[in-house]
Amino acid sequence: MSARTIDSQGNALTYATIEPDVGLKAALAMSRADIIDTVSESGLKGRGGAGFPTGMKWNFCAAEKADLKYIICNADEGEPGTFKDRVILSRYADLVFEGMTIGGRAIGATLGIVYLRAEYTYLRPHLNEVIKKRRERGLLGRSVMGVDGFDFDIIVAMGAGAYVCGEETALIESLEGFRGEPRNRPPFPAVAGLLNNPTVVNNVETLASVAAIFARGTEWFRAFGTDKSTGYKLFSVSGDCQKPGVYEFPWGITIADLLKEVGGEGAKAVQIGGASGVCVPARDFARRLAFEDIPTGGSVMVIGPQRDILHVAENFLEFFVEESCGQCTPCRLGNPQMLKAVRLLEEGACPPRFLADVKALAETMTVASKCGLGQTSPSAFLSILEGFEDEIRDRAPSA
Amino acid sequence: MAAPQTEALRADIGGLVDRLGPGRASLVPILQDIKRRYHEIDAETMQVVAEALDIHPVEVYSVASFYAFLGSRPQGVHVIRLCGTLSCDFAGKDAVAEALRRELGVEFGETTADGQVTLEWASCIGMCDQGPALLVDDDVHTRVTPDDVRAIVAACRADQRRADA
Numbered sequence: 032m033s034a035r036t037i038d039s040q041g042n043a044l045t046y047a048t049i050e051p052d053v054g055l056k057a058a059l060a061m062s063r064a065d066i067i068d069t070v071s072e073s074g075l076k077g078r079g080g081a082g083f084p085t086g087m088k089w090n091f092c093a094a095e096k097a098d099l100k101y102i103i104c105n106a107d108e109g110e111p112g113t114f115k116d117r118v119i120l121s122r123y124a125d126l127v128f129e130g131m132t133i134g135g136r137a138i139g140a141t142l143g144i145v146y147l148r149a150e151y152t153y154l155r156p157h158l159n160e161v162i163k164k165r166r167e168r169g170l171l172g173r174s175v176m177g178v179d180g181f182d183f184d185i186i187v188a189m190g191a192g193a194y195v196c197g198e199e200t201a202l203i204e205s206l207e208g209f210r211g212e213p214r215n216r217p218p219f220p221a222v223a224g225l226l227n228n229p230t231v232v233n234n235v236e237t238l239a240s241v242a243a244i245f246a247r248g249t250e251w252f253r254a255f256g257t258d259k260s261t262g263y264k265l266f267s268v269s270g271d272c273q274k275p276g277v278y279e280f281p282w283g284i285t286i287a288d289l290l291k292e293v294g295g296e297g298a299k300a301v302q303i304g305g306a307s308g309v310c311v312p313a314r315d316f317a318r319r320l321a322f323e324d325i326p327t328g329g330s331v332m333v334i335g336p337q338r339d340i341l342h343v344a345e346n347f348l349e350f351f352v353e354e355s356c357g358q359c360t361p362c363r364l365g366n367p368q369m370l371k372a373v374r375l376l377e378e379g380a381c382p383p384r385f386l387a388d389v390k391a392l393a394e395t396m397t398v399a400s401k402c403g404l405g406q407t408s409p410s411a412f413l414s415i416l417e418g419f420e421d422e423i424r425d426r427a428p429s430a
Numbered sequence: 431m432a433a434p435q436t437e438a439l440r441a442d443i444g445g446l447v448d449r450l451g452p453g454r455a456s457l458v459p460i461l462q463d464i465k466r467r468y469h470e471i472d473a474e475t476m477q478v479v480a481e482a483l484d485i486h487p488v489e490v491y492s493v494a495s496f497y498a499f500l501g502s503r504p505q506g507v508h509v510i511r512l513c514g515t516l517s518c519d520f521a522g523k524d525a526v527a528e529a530l531r532r533e534l535g536v537e538f539g540e541t542t543a544d545g546q547v548t549l550e551w552a553s554c555i556g557m558c559d560q561g562p563a564l565l566v567d568d569d570v571h572t573r574v575t576p577d578d579v580r581a582i583v584a585a586c587r588a589d590q591r592r593a594d595a
């Protein structure tokens with residue numbers, strides 16, 4: 032509707048210094064196997080939250096024999112507190128499309144699909160415009176960059192307002208015209224995804240990183256971060272801090288150092304990874320954001336000293352009660368029970384026996400739920416109960 | 431908000447199917463377009479869409495009711511969706527919610543009597559660094575104050591059609 036993009040503050044991003052299509056050119060000069068090896072060598076892990084090694088995922092898909100394959104860019108960005116994909120798509124869409132094109136070449140796909148959340152509909156004209164320009168410049172379409180036999184195009188498909196559709200199999204159901212209910216896995220999408228064809232699903236930031244890796248090289252990329260968490264990461268920072276925005280840091284930064292950068296030093300806790308992540312109390316701010324310690328898709332919500340920690344838990348559980356697809360029992364029943372327990376705790380009126388039962392139920396959810404939503408929705412609840420035992424116990428019963 | 435005339439509706443849906451293809455994958459985009467134009471997906475519409483895609487109307491209902499931006503209930507010409515998630519909560523979403531209730535005279539989940547505006551909660555809309563945030567149809571408003579609400583609502587009331595419908 033409006034062409035306005037609502038940009039975020041933050042620090043300088045490496046993506047701003049990457050010249051578009053240098054990486055694509057380099058990749059298209061390689062064999063398909065070498066492209067995948069390069070991604071594996073870089074150590075790149077998925078930036079959408081789960082952290083699956085990107086090279087390995089591409090390799091599974093490339094190994095499948097099929098006439099049709101797809102690469103999907105997951106732009107559903109529904110995790111509370113996450114907005115870095117919005118910033119990447121508004122500023123560096125070319126890099127994302129470039130990453131998709133490189134991925135398409137590597138796995139043998141002819142079509143890339145961007146699954147854009149309904150809430151970002153205002154970005155759609157911009158993305159279509161960038162795609163159109165890429166077609167005009169021969170960067171999409173028949174024989175991309177003059178490479179014989181490499182036909183690849185990209186389209187944008189819209190979500191319709193469902194957090195669970197960010198889960199890759201629910202996303203595929205949604206694209207096929209069904210309710211966004213996660214599938215049983217295996218088979219994984221890399222084997223049987225969209226319309227049963229082999230499909231790679233990657234996060235927006237993962238794909239932009241691919242473009243950067245091919246432009247600058249794996250050595251360059253590995254120089255950032257840690258052994259098991261190579262490269263840099265964008266963090267979406269919001270909540271009680273002076274300078275909320277999108278920040279780039281190498282993996283391995285401590286929470287304390289991050290808070291210093293964003294003006295959030297006084298925080299009593301930080302929620303890492305959104306509603307499905309963990310709540311880290313101030314005494315643990317020396318912990319690191321990395322796959323070795325606290326893995327994350329990059330949502331950092333700063334919780335100031337004035338906040339009621341139970342209110343935080345309540346807000347997240349309301350979110351999950353609303354967003355659970357209701358398909359499986361542990362998640363459908365478990366989220367309302369956790370919410371009930373938190374509300375009773377807020378009143379200082381939660382019977383210990385009930386709390387113990389709900390905790391046990393929460394543990395069950397983490398193993399018995401069908402998809403990541405129900406497996407992770409207890410994390411905030413459990414980490415808040417553990418990290419803020421005193422604050423919660425000392426709660427006076429309300430009259 | 432009156433239900434569209436059957437003939438016009440059939441023509442509209444026929445046009446959408448021509449453009450998007452007769453496959454099942456067209457279902458969500460078709461429903462999105464219908465919602466945009468008519469602000470509701472009623473029983474008759476579901477029937478016509480089902481025929482056009484050769485699926486059972488129950489399938490259409492089941493999909494429409496799953497997605498927050500589709501839904502089978504009628505909505506106003508404009509939909510205001512206020513983010514209720516944590517960072518916007520910290521930033522003061524409750525005061526904005528109160529101003530919206532007062533200005534519109536409806537609760538969340540309701541539509542004004544003149545059928546112009548529906549008020550809803552949204553889960554995080556990805557503007558957490560600039561909260562409180564809300565969507566008016568597809569348009570994003572950030573750092574909304576209770577004082578801004580009057581102008582936002584007035585614009586919705588003045589605009590009889592969605593600009594993109």
Ligand SMILES: Cc1cc2nc3c(=O)[nH]c(=O)nc-3n(C[C@H](O)[C@H](O)[C@H](O)COP(=O)(O)O)c2cc1C
Nearest residue numbers: 077078079105107108109197198199233234237403
């Ligand atoms: C409930 C749920 C929501 C998710 N939402 C997103 C999302 O919005 N964006 C995203 O990239 N991944 C999301 N994921 C993870 C995807 O399932 C998938 O792992 C990811 O897109 C893979 O990309 P990557 O390997 O590049 O990170 C979600 C997972 C779950 C369980």
Ligand code: SF4
Nearest residue numbers: 356358359362402405
């Ligand atoms: S865990 Fe929750 S969201 Fe996932 S399939 Fe089960 S009910 Fe649906």
Ligand code: FES
Nearest residue numbers: 513518555557558
């Ligand atoms: S918390 Fe409101 S936009 Fe994310």
